[in-house]
Amino acid sequence: MRTEQKEYIILNVNGIDRKFTVGEDRTDVQPSETLAETLRNRLDLTAAKVSCDKGACGCCTVIVDGEATLSCSTLTVECDGKHVLTLEGLEDPVTGELDPIQQAFIDHTAFQCGYCTPGVIMTVKALLMKNPHPTENELKEALAGNYCRCGSHHQVIETVMDMTREEA
Amino acid sequence: MDIVGKNVERLDARAKATGAAKFTVDIREVGMLTAKFLRSPYSFAQIVSVDTSEAEKMPGVYGFVDQLDLVGRTTHHDILDDKIRFFGEAVVGVAAETEELALEALEKVQVTYRVLPGVLDFESSAKEDAPRVWPGGNVATWRGASPVSQGSSLRWEKGNTQEAIEKADHKVSITVKTHTQFHGALEPHACTASWDPGMEVLRMNISSQGVYGNQEDIASSLHLNLDQVQVTAGFVGGGFGSKAHNTCKEYLMSAILAQRTLRPVRYEPERSEECITALRHEATFSYELAADNDGTVKGISMKAYRVGGAHTSLQMNFLLGSTEYVAPTYLRSPNVCYEGWSVYTNMPLCAAYRGFGYFEGGIGFAEAVDMLAEEIGMDPVEFLLKNVPVKGDPVSTDQGPLTTAGIRETVQACADAIRWKAKYHVPGGRKLPDGRMHGIGLCHAMGRATLPNFVTSGNATVQVKMDGSVRVFAGISDIGQGQATAIKQIAAESVGVPFDAVSVTWGDTVAPHTGDQVASSTTMMTGNAVKLAGDDARRQIIEVAARLLKEPEENLQVKNGFVSSIADPEKRMPVSAVIKSPGVKVITGNGNWSITDIQASPRSLVVTACEVAVDTETGKIQLLNMVQGTDCGRAICKTRVEGQLDGVLSGGVGYVLSEDCAIDFKDNGRILNLNLYDYKMPTALDCVDILQPGIIMEFPDEVGPYGARGMGEATLSASAPAIMNAVYNAIGIRFEATPLTCDKVLKAIKAKQNKESI
Ligand code: FES
Ligand code: FES
Numbered sequence: 069m070r071t072e073q074k075e076y077i078i079l080n081v082n083g084i085d086r087k088f089t090v091g092e093d094r095t096d097v098q099p100s101e102t103l104a105e106t107l108r109n110r111l112d113l114t115a116a117k118v119s120c121d122k123g124a125c126g127c128c129t130v131i132v133d134g135e136a137t138l139s140c141s142t143l144t145v146e147c148d149g150k151h152v153l154t155l156e157g158l159e160d161p162v163t164g165e166l167d168p169i170q171q172a173f174i175d176h177t178a179f180q181c182g183y184c185t186p187g188v189i190m191t192v193k194a195l196l197m198k199n200p201h202p203t204e205n206e207l208k209e210a211l212a213g214n215y216c217r218c219g220s221h222h223q224v225i226e227t228v229m230d231m232t233r234e235e236a
Numbered sequence: 237m238d239i240v241g242k243n244v245e246r247l248d249a250r251a252k253a254t255g256a257a258k259f260t261v262d263i264r265e266v267g268m269l270t271a272k273f274l275r276s277p278y279s280f281a282q283i284v285s286v287d288t289s290e291a292e293k294m295p296g297v298y299g300f301v302d303q304l305d306l307v308g309r310t311t312h313h314d315i316l317d318d319k320i321r322f323f324g325e326a327v328v329g330v331a332a333e334t335e336e337l338a339l340e341a342l343e344k345v346q347v348t349y350r351v352l353p354g355v356l357d358f359e360s361s362a363k364e365d366a367p368r369v370w371p372g373g374n375v376a377t378w379r380g381a382s383p384v385s386q387g388s389s390l391r392w393e394k395g396n397t398q399e400a401i402e403k404a405d406h407k408v409s410i411t412v413k414t415h416t417q418f419h420g421a422l423e424p425h426a427c428t429a430s431w432d433p434g435m436e437v438l439r440m441n442i443s444s445q446g447v448y449g450n451q452e453d454i455a456s457s458l459h460l461n462l463d464q465v466q467v468t469a470g471f472v473g474g475g476f477g478s479k480a481h482n483t484c485k486e487y488l489m490s491a492i493l494a495q496r497t498l499r500p501v502r503y504e505p506e507r508s509e510e511c512i513t514a515l516r517h518e519a520t521f522s523y524e525l526a527a528d529n530d531g532t533v534k535g536i537s538m539k540a541y542r543v544g545g546a547h548t549s550l551q552m553n554f555l556l557g558s559t560e561y562v563a564p565t566y567l568r569s570p571n572v573c574y575e576g577w578s579v580y581t582n583m584p585l586c587a588a589y590r591g592f593g594y595f596e597g598g599i600g601f602a603e604a605v606d607m608l609a610e611e612i613g614m615d616p617v618e619f620l621l622k623n624v625p626v627k628g629d630p631v632s633t634d635q636g637p638l639t640t641a642g643i644r645e646t647v648q649a650c651a652d653a654i655r656w657k658a659k660y661h662v663p664g665g666r667k668l669p670d671g672r673m674h675g676i677g678l679c680h681a682m683g684r685a686t687l688p689n690f691v692t693s694g695n696a697t698v699q700v701k702m703d704g705s706v707r708v709f710a711g712i713s714d715i716g717q718g719q720a721t722a723i724k725q726i727a728a729e730s731v732g733v734p735f736d737a738v739s740v741t742w743g744d745t746v747a748p749h750t751g752d753q754v755a756s757s758t759t760m761m762t763g764n765a766v767k768l769a770g771d772d773a774r775r776q777i778i779e780v781a782a783r784l785l786k787e788p789e790e791n792l793q794v795k796n797g798f799v800s801s802i803a804d805p806e807k808r809m810p811v812s813a814v815i816k817s818p819g820v821k822v823i824t825g826n827g828n829w830s831i832t833d834i835q836a837s838p839r840s841l842v843v844t845a846c847e848v849a850v851d852t853e854t855g856k857i858q859l860l861n862m863v864q865g866t867d868c869g870r871a872i873c874k875t876r877v878e879g880q881l882d883g884v885l886s887g888g889v890g891y892v893l894s895e896d897c898a899i900d901f902k903d904n905g906r907i908l909n910l911n912l913y914d915y916k917m918p919t920a921l922d923c924v925d926i927l928q929p930g931i932i933m934e935f936p937d938e939v940g941p942y943g944a945r946g947m948g949e950a951t952l953s954a955s956a957p958a959i960m961n962a963v964y965n966a967i968g969i970r971f972e973a974t975p976l977t978c979d980k981v982l983k984a985i986k987a988k989q990n991k992e993s994i
Pocket of ligand 1: 117119120121122123124125126128129140141
């Protein structure tokens with residue numbers, strides 16, 4: 069039996085501290101492991117999707133310390149001590165109450181296949197955390213890195229503009 | 237109607253907005269292994285031997301499968317042999333505990349190839365002495381691969397086209413080359429496979445548009461009974477045709493790995509692998525069109541030359557989509573002929589792609605129509621209005637009666653919405669204040685809306701349960717357009733229960749056969765089957781209730797979960813009480829629906845009108861305004877029709893303005909931009925604010941459930957030609973190739989300027 073002390077990191081994911089050892093064993097987070105891999109494969113938080121795996125499509129967007137972050141291009145070890153928010157974390161686990169953005173997406177059907185949706189909602193969330201009433205251009209700029217092959221951009225922009233206006 | 241036609245909440249809305257929706261790539265099972273594939277560095281080669289002995293010794297590596305294991309098995313309508321036929325084709329698969337281990341194992345595998353001379357494009361494949369991709373020859377036909385000397389893949393004629401064109405007052409001709417496009421579905425062609433030795437069932441999740449085709453291919457290849465293979469496609473992250481009748485070799489190999497290792501196996505292609513899973517291949521189309529002085533079309537002749545890729549797959553169907561959907565269908569003409577070639581090449585699969593062949597075929601056609609109108613001196617919209625087919629006209633190869641009734645009205649509505657009359661001008665006739673040239677274009681596109689009965693029928697079962705709730709079983713996929721919700725609406729309407737009382741089992745081979753989710757056919761094929769099943773269940777509910785309420789059957793109705801007397805609605809009982817009554821427990825309704833093209837020819841319809849600005853200094857085309865319109869018979873839910881119309885912003889606009897595959901024909905047909913940053917798909921920044929609200933016309937279709945007819949597939953297809961014609965209207969240059977990227981446009985502008993200055 070081995071007794072060596074392992075290095076570890078702690079990530080706060082959706083409000084819960086998660087501790088991972090770092091190393092080369094299967095149970096360890098490897099230094100080369102991406103945040104997307106850790107979220108999806110170790111925590112079964114599969115909302116954030118990997119589509120291009122190269123930082124081009126935005127499907128893997130989560131929020132790290134308040135910033136929209138491409139989890140496919142972020143190393144897990146870099147997130148030590150940080151707060152990670154994923155789409156799963158927007159829903160109140162007890163009451164099932166949704167974030168207003170989620171509710172607006174449902175009410176306006178701002179998606180088709182929904183594969184890009186987790187990344188799109190988290191990009192919008194990060195924007196609204198800083199800027200609750202963005203202009204249409206600011207919103208489009210923020211979403212410039214989110215592909216949607218079904219072509220739901222139009223509904224997304226309408227939905228978010230409507231929602232932020234309603235709230236204003 | 238209580239539920240059909242209402243803007244209901246999609247049944248998957250909450251799942252998609254919360255991340256609860258599990259797509260194939262999200263499925264994890266205990267003990268699951270990861271499959272990875274070694275891919276061919278050659279476009280054509282025979283696999284002489286595969287040596288996995290070194291890799292087998294690695295701990296955590298569980299099993300292998302290679303091309304030689306596949307010999308004699310069937311997929312893509314071909315019997316596989318010991319050859320690989322395109323660059324990047326899977327040669328060896330491994331299943332290991334982790335992705336890293338799997339990749340390490342593949343590095344230790346030795347493959348001996350015998351490289352063969354191949355053919356990469358149309359010209360090299362269509363030569364008599366060209367190397368053959370398959371032994372029969374390089375030309376695809378309905379009978380199989382055939383030698384070039386035997387002629388074209390298909391041809392058809394009505395009337396005497398050449399003579400009619402010669403005699404007509406005006407004639408035009410044009411040849412247009414269209415380019416290669418990635419489907420770009422954001423979820424790749426992923427699968428999971430697990431063999432249950434106890435139940436003797438292979439269970440697979442596949443990101444698929446057609447679970448039944450996958451089931452057939454996999455069951456026959458693995459020598460299992462059809463129902464020993466269960467394929468599920470719950471949430472599917474887009475498909476656009478690429479996942480229709482596409483049982484990737486990797487799916488077969490993953491299934492074999494699952495059987496060999498007795499462990500669940502998952503396969504998730506990387507984007508570079510995904511991009512070569514299926515392509516819209518390049519093609520060339522030649523048109524001759526002729527009309528009389530009054531603008532009546534007299535003759536249409538079309539020739540199509542398609543690259544068909546390495547497999548039979550759907551290339552003949554796709555060629556048919558390129559030809560018969562367009563030439564004998566888009567306009568009325570007494571004389572029409574088409575001839576098509578689809579040739580095998582050592583390139584990836586030719587898969588279906590939204591706008592099944594007519595997307596590309598329609599580009600040159602619409603340019604020819606525009607030229608002909610100009611030649612006659614007629615406004616292009618007037619010309620369309622005069623010549624588009626009306627209900628009852630014979631269309632397509634079978635010349636069945638068209639059931640789409642509102643083509644003219646939709647063209648007119650889109651023309652009005654974009655203010656065509658006020659804005660149309662002669663080519664090059666309007667300069668914008670900023671110096672750019674303004675142009676306007678309007679085109680229509682028509683696809684199928686059913687599949688013929690020799691391809692499939694629609695089937696569904698509806699079960700009414702003891703609490704009055706209903707489950708619909710219909711195995712169709714829902715790749716994003718909301719088909720499952722449409723099924724729920726139709727079932728609620730036809731049984732007579734509230735919308736929320738209905739649950740749907742979709743995307744699963746445990747449910748009755750529906751065919752693939754293709755060709756905008758789901759609304760009619762599955763929709764009609766669900767309606768018939770619901771009607772059947774309602775009839776049985778009334779039969780039982782008649783005894784209980786002591787009321788003749790014909791006096792009873794089912795509405796909102798209650799059976800009641802039509803004359804005296806107070807006399808009623810809940811559906812649940814009917815089902816709970818002695819001897820019932822459940823009521824099952826069945827529906828089966830099919831049709832042939834000769835009986836009726838419902839055609840999906842989308843019209844696009846757009847305005848562009850062309851910068852003659854840079855060659856940049858900017859879309860200023862776009863209107864999308866459809867006649868969908870009846871909208872089952874307008875929000876979803878609008879959503880599909882908006883889909884044009886990605887694959888349609890992107891195709892003409894930004895998307896292009898860089899293919900290295902000197903190096904095995906290797907595609908150089910197999911990623912999403914060198915391959916440019918439009919984003920929210922590119923074109924969102926130019927789109928006007930979608931125009932939805934509702935001329936009920938006699939064939940459709942409640943008059944509805946699908947329209948999603950056509951949604952991209954009128955946009956590309958509308959942009960091409962708008963660019964012509966702006967700068968007077970008729971482009972004979974796509975895409976219209978800045979460099980190509982600028983080059984053409986310079987060439988024109990040079991010519992004019994001589
Ligand atoms: S998967 Fe991370 S940006 Fe595409
Ligand atoms: S909704 Fe399908 S990719 Fe965006």
